Amino acid sequence: DIVMTQSPDSLAVSLGERATINCKSSQNVLKTSDNKNYLAWYRQKPGQPPSLLIYWASTRESGVPDRFSGSGSGTDFTLTISSLQAEDVAVYYCQQYYTTPYSFGQGTKLDIK
Amino acid sequence: EVQLVQSGAEVKTPGESLKISCKGSGYSFTNYWIGWVRQMPGKGLEWMGIIYPGHSETKYSPSFQGQVTISVDKSISTAYLQWSSLKASDTAIYYCARQMRDSSSGYITHFDPWGQGTLVTVSS
Numbered sequence: 001d002i003v004m005t006q007s008p009d010s011l012a013v014s015l016g017e018r019a020t021i022n023c024k025s026s027q028n029v030l031k032t033s034d035n036k037n038y039l040a041w042y043r044q045k046p047g048q049p050p051s052l053l054i055y056w057a058s059t060r061e062s063g064v065p066d067r068f069s070g071s072g073s074g075t076d077f078t079l080t081i082s083s084l085q086a087e088d089v090a091v092y093y094c095q096q097y098y099t100t101p102y103s104f105g106q107g108t109k110l111d112i113k
Numbered sequence: 114e115v116q117l118v119q120s121g122a123e124v125k126t127p128g129e130s131l132k133i134s135c136k137g138s139g140y141s142f143t144n145y146w147i148g149w150v151r152q153m154p155g156k157g158l159e160w161m162g163i164i165y166p167g168h169s170e171t172k173y174s175p176s177f178q179g180q181v182t183i184s185v186d187k188s189i190s191t192a193y194l195q196w197s198s199l200k201a202s203d204t205a206i207y208y209c210a211r212q213m214r215d216s217s218s219g220y221i222t223h224f225d226p227w228g229q230g231t232l233v234t235v236s237s
Binding site: 001031033034036038040042044049050051052055056061091093095097100101102103104105106107 | 148150157158159160162163172174175176208210212213215217218220221222223224225226227228229230
């Protein structure tokens, strides 16, 4: 099974500042047949189900603000929020869909400093 | 609008059976995998398994194989997650989600959208 490890477990960032969350997979999730990274990012606001932010490691879902961006390839990935807003307080998860079981990272809790 | 609507919260005692549901609407239900994800109290997301409503093929996480059963009734666009004998450790929120498919390769991809979640509480 692929193990997804996020860092840090939690972080606090001032409003308007940059937040960076890392995700590392225990195996490569770049599929050579289509040159795509099989990785997604989700946001889970308090008391709500998760919602999709980013797929293919860097493709922003429709309607997601452009302050959210994803980068990385192979085994190392990053979610960046360029200018933190109050509504971004949430837990963020990465997930690989390269092979079953389609495992999630343990989550990163983002708060306002 | 694509929607997944889950059944309501359940309170059960250990040893009881349970079947929760997830009804899809706004899209072709038989053409997309549906997955189930567990979230234990205060914890992260765990991928349990998926089912393809078109022909009922299932894929389970080894952690959940034999512990739960995923099924579907495509005539009513509904997927199910069931237990034959609940344990206190099954207490969690269970989410269903549509698993997308890449249009060119056909490979399974990300979850979108998610259901609202079903809280299952197992307590004596």
